[in-house]
Structures are given as structure tokens and as C-alpha cells.
Amino acid sequence: MTASRRDTFGPALLALFLLCAGGAASWFLVAPSLSEPVAPGYDIERMVLYYSTLPRLATALLAGAALALSGALFQQVLRNPLADPTTLGVSAGANLAIVVTSLFLPGLLGAGRDVVALIGSAAAAVIVVSLGARRGFSPYSLVLSGLVLSLWCGGLAAILTYLNQKYLASLFIWGAGSLAQQSWVIPLSLVWKLAVVAIICGLVIRPLSLIDLGESSSSALGVRLVRLRVVVIACAVSLAAFVTSAVGVIGFIGLVAPTIARLAGARRPAQLIFWSPLIGAGLLFFADSVLQLVAGGFGEFLPTGAVTAIFGSPLLLALLPRLKIRHRIQAAPVWKRARRWDAKVPIAVAAVALVFLLLISIFVGRGVDGSWVLVFGDYSRDILAIRTPKIFAVLASGAMLAVAGSILQRLTGNEMASPEVMGISAGATFGVAVALFAIAPGFSGQFAFAMIGAIIVVSIILLGARRSGFAPERVLLAGIALSAMVDAVVGVLSSTGDPRAVLLMRWMSGSTYLVDGTSAIAEVAFATILIAAALAARHWLDILPLGPAPSAAVGIPLAKSRLALFGLAGLLTAAATLTVGPLSFVGLMGPHLAREAGLTRAMPQMIGAALIGGGLMVAADFVGRTIVSPYQIPAGLVSTLIGAPFLMLMMRRKA
Numbered sequence: 001m002t003a004s005r006r007d008t009f010g011p012a013l014l015a016l017f018l019l020c021a022g023g024a025a026s027w028f029l030v031a032p033s034l035s036e037p038v039a040p041g042y043d044i045e046r047m048v049l050y051y052s053t054l055p056r057l058a059t060a061l062l063a064g065a066a067l068a069l070s071g072a073l074f075q076q077v078l079r080n081p082l083a084d085p086t087t088l089g090v091s092a093g094a095n096l097a098i099v100v101t102s103l104f105l106p107g108l109l110g111a112g113r114d115v116v117a118l119i120g121s122a123a124a125a126v127i128v129v130s131l132g133a134r135r136g137f138s139p140y141s142l143v144l145s146g147l148v149l150s151l152w153c154g155g156l157a158a159i160l161t162y163l164n165q166k167y168l169a170s171l172f173i174w175g176a177g178s179l180a181q182q183s184w185v186i187p188l189s190l191v192w193k194l195a196v197v198a199i200i201c202g203l204v205i206r207p208l209s210l211i212d213l214g215e216s217s218s219s220a221l222g223v224r225l226v227r228l229r230v231v232v233i234a235c236a237v238s239l240a241a242f243v244t245s246a247v248g249v250i251g252f253i254g255l256v257a258p259t260i261a262r263l264a265g266a267r268r269p270a271q272l273i274f275w276s277p278l279i280g281a282g283l284l285f286f287a288d289s290v291l292q293l294v295a296g297g298f299g300e301f302l303p304t305g306a307v308t309a310i311f312g313s314p315l316l317l318a319l320l321p322r323l324k325i326r327h328r329i330q331a332a333p334v335w336k337r338a339r340r341w342d343a344k345v346p347i348a349v350a351a352v353a354l355v356f357l358l359l360i361s362i363f364v365g366r367g368v369d370g371s372w373v374l375v376f377g378d379y380s381r382d383i384l385a386i387r388t389p390k391i392f393a394v395l396a397s398g399a400m401l402a403v404a405g406s407i408l409q410r411l412t413g414n415e416m417a418s419p420e421v422m423g424i425s426a427g428a429t430f431g432v433a434v435a436l437f438a439i440a441p442g443f444s445g446q447f448a449f450a451m452i453g454a455i456i457v458v459s460i461i462l463l464g465a466r467r468s469g470f471a472p473e474r475v476l477l478a479g480i481a482l483s484a485m486v487d488a489v490v491g492v493l494s495s496t497g498d499p500r501a502v503l504l505m506r507w508m509s510g511s512t513y514l515v516d517g518t519s520a521i522a523e524v525a526f527a528t529i530l531i532a533a534a535l536a537a538r539h540w541l542d543i544l545p546l547g548p549a550p551s552a553a554v555g556i557p558l559a560k561s562r563l564a565l566f567g568l569a570g571l572l573t574a575a576a577t578l579t580v581g582p583l584s585f586v587g588l589m590g591p592h593l594a595r596e597a598g599l600t601r602a603m604p605q606m607i608g609a610a611l612i613g614g615g616l617m618v619a620a621d622f623v624g625r626t627i628v629s630p631y632q633i634p635a636g637l638v639s640t641l642i643g644a645p646f647l648m649l650m651m652r653r654k655a
Contacts, residue, residue: 010265011275018282025289026057055181060288060304061281062190063179063243064253068280069194070239071254072261072273073201076208077232078132081262082143084254085121085240086312086484089149091251093124094244096153099160114193117245121237124149127648129233145648147484148421154249156640177250177305179288186246193242197235201273204231209269250305251488252312253280284308306488313485317478343604346597350611354395357615361391361622366629389520390512394617394635396520396527397576402590402613403534404572406606407565409591410541418588419573422479425582426486427457428574429508433493436500447522450578454570457482462566510581510636512621519579526575533568534606540565541602581636586613589646 030049071084085091097120101108108116127149132142181187207228243250257280258272264279266272288304362384367373375383405418419425431453435446461478493501507514540561543551548558573587580586590613591605599608617635620642624633 011261011271011279014260014264015275015278015282018279018286022060022282022285022289025286025293029053029057029289029292051183052181055184055187056179056292057285057289058184058187059179059181059190059247060285062187062194063247063250064257064284065277065281066190066194066197066239066243067250067253067284068257068276069197069201069273070236070243071280072258072276073232073236073239074254075258076269076272077211077229077236078142079211080142081259082255083146084252084258085236085244086150086249086251086309087143087255088128088146089124089153090121090128090146090237090240091244091249092150092153092157094118094121094241095249096120096157097123098245099157103160103164114242114245117241118238121241121244124153125233125237131648144416147481149648150484152640156637177248177303177308179247179304190242190246194239197239198277200231200235204228205270205273208232208273211269248303248305250284251309251484253284253308256280256312257283287311303492306492309488310485310492313481313488317481343599343601346594346599347604347608347611350594350597350608350615354611354615354618357618357622358391358395361618362388364622364626366626370629385517389517390515391618391621393515393520393523393579394512394621395614396523397579398586398590398617399610399614400527400530400572400576401580401587402594402609403531403606404569404576405587405613406591406594406602406609407534407541407569407572408587410545410602411562411565411569413545415592415595416588417479418585418591419569419576420582420585420587421483422461423457423481423483423486424454424479424570424573425577425587426483427453427455427570428577429453429582430486430489431574432507432578433489433504436504437493444522447526447575447578450574451571453486454574454577455567457486458566458570462563507578508581508636509634510579510639511632511634512579515579523575523579530568530572530575531606531610534572535603537561537565537568538601538603538606541606580617580639581634585642585646586616586639589613589616589642 030053032045067085070090074083074085074088075081094117097116098109098113101116124146128142128146131145132138134141207224211225211228240254258276260283261272261275261279264275266275284304287308291304291307363375365373365375365383365387375387401419404424408417408419408422408424409415411417428450431449431451432446434453435449439445439449457479460482493504540556543554543556544558544561544565551558551561590609593612594605594608597608599605616639620638621635624635624638627633
């Protein structure tokens with residue numbers, strides 16, 4: 001058999017198998033309705049079949065094809081095997097745009113839902129591509145910025161949904177990727193949109209094939225790279241926006257389908273763009289049919305997008321060793337010993353600022369009429385009894401996250417590492433979700449499960465990092481992939497309709513609503529013990545960033561020290577996440593601001609980061625409590641709104 005026939009036979013056989021398997025599974029869904037005799041008058045079974053089951057199956061085919069084509073276009077034009085609407089944040093941008101519009105400008109949705117989704121997707125694509133362009137479109141920078149933007153958009157959309165449940169409750173399940181249908185409107189609208197983009201792809205397939213020759217060679221052959229990239233990216237963004245507008249975020253189909261097509265033998269761009277949509281259609285068709293069979297009546301409410309993300313994230317982890325990094329992260333600088341006063345002055349300033357913030361946060365607030373007031377008088381004791389535990393809980397949590405971020409940044413040699421970005425906070429979130437849904441224990445039980453979840457994520461990252469020699473970019477991408485998978489699992493749990501899902505969403509937003517004196521004392525105690533343990537390991541953290549050889553020369557056991565420090569970072573994250581949620585980004589901002597203040601050695605940096613991180617969370621809690629009084633915005637949400645753009649700014653400065 002010739003190479004050309006193998007290139008065609010493999011993808012064709014795989015696409016046929018998936019479509020046939022999906023068809024066989026879907027037959028068990030439609031067969032009961034077809035086997036029933038036609039009832040006179042209003043036949044409910046047939047109505048459900050014709051206007052719900054069949055449109056859902058058609059939507060799965062079209063959405064899978066559109067997302068797979070979008071992923072193939074992204075991967076080809078950006079020359080990045082990990083690019084797809086999920087990893088680049090395009091789908092999450094569309095979802096956030098729809099959520100925000102539904103809340104603040106609902107009239108625009110009636111005028112053009114697709115336009116809103118297109119604006120959100122285009123904004124996300126501009127951010128990610130602009131960051132990637134500054135780094136030569138390196139696979140690492142594109143995927144890192146895209147996944148962080150995706151996590152931020154997804155988290156913010158979920159939090160806005162929680163804060164406005166009576167308006168946006170139905171959007172939560174839809175946003176996680178629900179294929180449930182009540183008519184043929186959506187599949188019919190997707191047909192012509194997919195057809196238009198497919199025609200455009202056919203017109204640009206030849207110049208798109210020349211990109212593999214390199215920029216100079218393709219330009220010499222008459223390819224206008226800038227124009228071509230704009231057209232192809234616009235097509236890919238449009239496909240993702242159309243699908244997200246119709247059914248929400250369907251995760252990782254755009255990554256999985258082109259990858260499978262390549263493994264099946266599709267090598268040339270034309271083959272990849274032709275076979276990927278067929279394989280993607282078969283994948284989502286088969287996955288959704290099996291999901292409905294297994295879940296039964298509950299399948300209408302189980303988000304298909306979250307389920308596909310659960311299986312797509314492990315594939316991303318498996319593909320990381322094959323990712324070629326053209327622009328590696330620069331190693332962390334070798335920190336020099338600073339003079340004593342150089343460290344004491346910033347620490348003293350941070351301590352004074354923290355005390356000032358504490359006093360303001362404790363004694364200043366809003367009155368019944370919205371005016372600023374000082375806490376004094378008859379009710380001051382009652383107010384302080386409620387307010388003070390929350391303030392000290394967020395102070396301890398912010399300090400722990402900042403110290404955990406300092407440890408992770410020094411161990412990985414990456415200034416963009418943090419518990420939130422690396423997925424450790426998401427692991428703690430998963431542990432708390434399991435605790436709430438399976439056992440529903442108190443604070444101690446939730447902490448134990450959060451610790452187990454964080455340690456599991458740390459262990460997976462460590463095992464994967466050993467194969468790459470602890471390469472910073474792969475450690476970071478592995479953490480983000482795990483975070484996406486854990487978030488999908490939490491989304492599935494939350495879609496069950498269990499009342500505990502509301503409690504979980506409130507906690508994920510970083511709300512201190514349930515913090516009392518006992519839990520605040522526990523947080524402060526955890527912070528004191530764990531931060532003291534981190535400070536005791538300062539010599540390891542000073543020497544390990546220098547490399548394996550200097551560390552071994554002074555007698556530091558590399559494997560044991562790294563394991564202990566990663567485990568300590570996991571414990572710090574688990575304890576902190578219980579109060580401020582998984583998306584605070586204080587673990588990123590605290591160490592970076594301490595380093596900018598001149599605190600470069602391990603001990604001064606951790607002390608400074610703890611003071612700065614605690615102060616940031618105290619300030620976030622104060623702002624959330626007073627900015628829209630009498631309503632409250634969770635402290636975790638306030639810090640999240642700042643944290644992710646801060647990370648993007650850091651990436652832009654490092655370009």
C-alpha cells in the first residue's frame with residue numbers, strides 16, 4: 001500500500017468507526033420510541049424523539065465537526081499541536097461575553113447572540129495571539145496564556161452566575177456545554193455557518209499548506225502570511241464562537257480530533273482539515289450518545305462539555321512530552337546576598353502597610369444609608385465579633401498562598417508559577433467537592449480532603465516533571481491541564497442539582513460568609529505552623545535554584561528536598577483555599593511584588609510575600625464588603641479580577 005493510500009485509509013477507517021459506533025449507541029436511544037405504536041392524538045414519545053433526541057444528535061455531529069475544524073485551523077496556522085478553542089481561551093471568551101451580556105445587556109442577545117459570542121471570542125484570540133506574536137508564536141506561550149485566560153473567564157462566568165442565580169441559573173449547566181435541544185433551530189443554523197467557513201477553508205487550503213515550509217520560503221512563494229493568519233484565525237474563532245453561542249463550551253474536541261487524525265496517518269494540511277471534522281463529529285456524537293445511555297434521564301442535565309474536558313485534559317498531559325518548545329522560559333536568576341538594610345526596609349514598609357490595612361478593614365465600613373462610618377458605640381462588639389474572624393482568616397490564607405507561590409517559583413525556576421496556575425488550588429477544590437458530596441464533614445474533614453486533593457495534583461506534576469528534568473514550561477502546562485480537568489469534574493458535580501452545589505459555588509468564589517471564630521483560629525494556626533516550616537527550609541530554597549550540581553555538592557538530597565517542599569506548598573495551598581477559594585492569584589502576585597521590592601533571598605522573600613499576600617487579601621475583602629454595600633463581593637473574586645490580568649501583564653513584560 002502506498003503512503004498516499006495509508007494517509008487516506010487510516011483516517012477514513014477511524015472516522016467511519018466513530019460514526020458507526022455513535023450510530024449504534026444512538027440507536028438504543030431512538031429505538032424505544034420507534035418501537036412503540038403510534039398513539040392517537042398527542043404522542044409524547046414521538047414528540048420527544050423528533051424535537052429533542054434527534055436534534056441533539058444532529059447538534060453533536062455539527063458541533064463536533066465545527067470544533068475539530070477550528071482546532072485543525074488553529075494548529076496549522078500557528079504551527080502548534082496543542083492549539084484549539086479550549087487551550088487558547090477562545091470558547092471561554094465567548095461564554096463570558098454571553099454571561100456578561102445576559103446580566104447587563106440582555107437586549108443584545110435577542111439582536112444577535114452570535115455577534116456577542118464572536119466579540120468575546122475575538123477579544124480572547126487577540127489577547128492570546130498578541131502575546132504569542134511577541135514570542136514568535138511559541139507553543140508554550142500560546143497555550144499558557146490561552147489556558148490561564150480560559151480559567152479566568154470560566155471562573156468569572158461561574159462566579160457571576162452564582163452571584164445572580166435568579167437571572168443566570170440556567171446558564172451554569174449550559175455554560176459547561178449542554179447539547180440538550182427542544183427544536184431543530186440550532187442544528188439548522190449551524191449547518192449553513194459551518195458550510196460557509198468550509199468554503200473559505202477550501203479557498204485558502206493551498207497557501208495554508210505552504211506554511212510548513214517556513215516563513216521565508218512561504219513568503220518567497222507569494223504567501224501573504226499576515227493576511228493568511230488573519231483569515232484563518234478569523235475562521236477558527238468564528239466556528240468556536242458559533243458553537244459556544246449555541247451549546248456552551250465543549251472542551252478539547254478541537255485538540256483531540258486533529259491529534260487522532262495525525263496519529264491515524266493524516267500528514268498533509270489538506271488531509272488534516274478534511275478528516276478532522278469527520279473524526280470530531282464522530283467523537284462528540286459517540287460521546288454524547290454513550291453519556292445519555294449511561295446517565296439515563298439525568299443525561300439532559302449532565303453537561304457534555306465538562307465530560308469531554310475530563311477526558312481531554314489527560315490527552316493534553318500525554319502530549320506534553322512531545323511538545324517542542326522553541327522559546328524556553330528563562331531560568332530564574334541567581335539570587336545574590338543582599339545587605340541587611342536592603343531586606344529590612346521593604347519588610348518594615350510592608351508590615352506597617354499591613355497594620356494600616358487591618359485597622360481600616362476592622363474599624364471602617366458602610367452604614368445603613370451607605371455612608372462611611374467608624375465602628376464604635378453599642379453595636380461595635382457584635383460587629384467586630386462577626387467581622388474580625390473573617391479578616392484574620394483571609395489574612396492567614398493570603399499569607400499562606402504567597403509563601404506557597406514563593407516555594408513553587410524557586411523550585412521550578414519560573415516566576416509565573418503559583419498554586420492557582422499550577423492546579424494545586426484546583427486539586428484542593430476537588431477534595432472539598434468530594435468531601436461535600438460524599439461525606440459532608442466539618443472544617444477538619446474538608447481540610448483533610450483538600451490536602452489529599454492538593455497532594456495528588458502535586459504528585460502527578462512531580463511524576464510528569466521528572467521525565468522532562470523539571471522543565472518549567474512543562475510543569476506549568478501540566479498543572480494548568482490538571483486544573484482544567486478538576487474544574488470540569490466540579491462542574492459535573494455542580495450540575496446534579498444538589499443543594500450542596502450552591503455551597504460549593506459560594507466557596508469557590510472566595511466568599512468568607514461561613515467563616516466564624518473557630519475556623520479563623522484554625523486558619524491562623526495552620527498559617528503559623530506551615531509558614532514557620534517554610535522559613536526553616538530557607539537554606540534549601542536558596543541553594544536548589546542554583547541547579548542539581550551545587551545542591552548535591554553541599555549535601556542537599558535533591559529528590560527528598562523537592563518532594564518535601566512541593567508537599568509543603570500543597571499543604572499551604574490546601575489550608576488557604578478553604579477560605580479564599582481556588583482563583584485568588586495571590587500566590588502569583590505576592591512573591592512577584594516581594595521580588596520587585598528587592599527581596600531576593602528565600603527568607604526575606606517569603607516574609608515579604610506573606611505580608612504582601614495577606615495585605616492584598618485583606619484589601620480585597622474590604623473592597624468586596626464596601627464597594628457595592630449592602631451587597632458583598634467575595635474577596636476571592638476581587639483578587640481574581642486583578643490576578644489574571646496581572647499574569648498576562650507579566651507575560652507581556654517577559655516577552
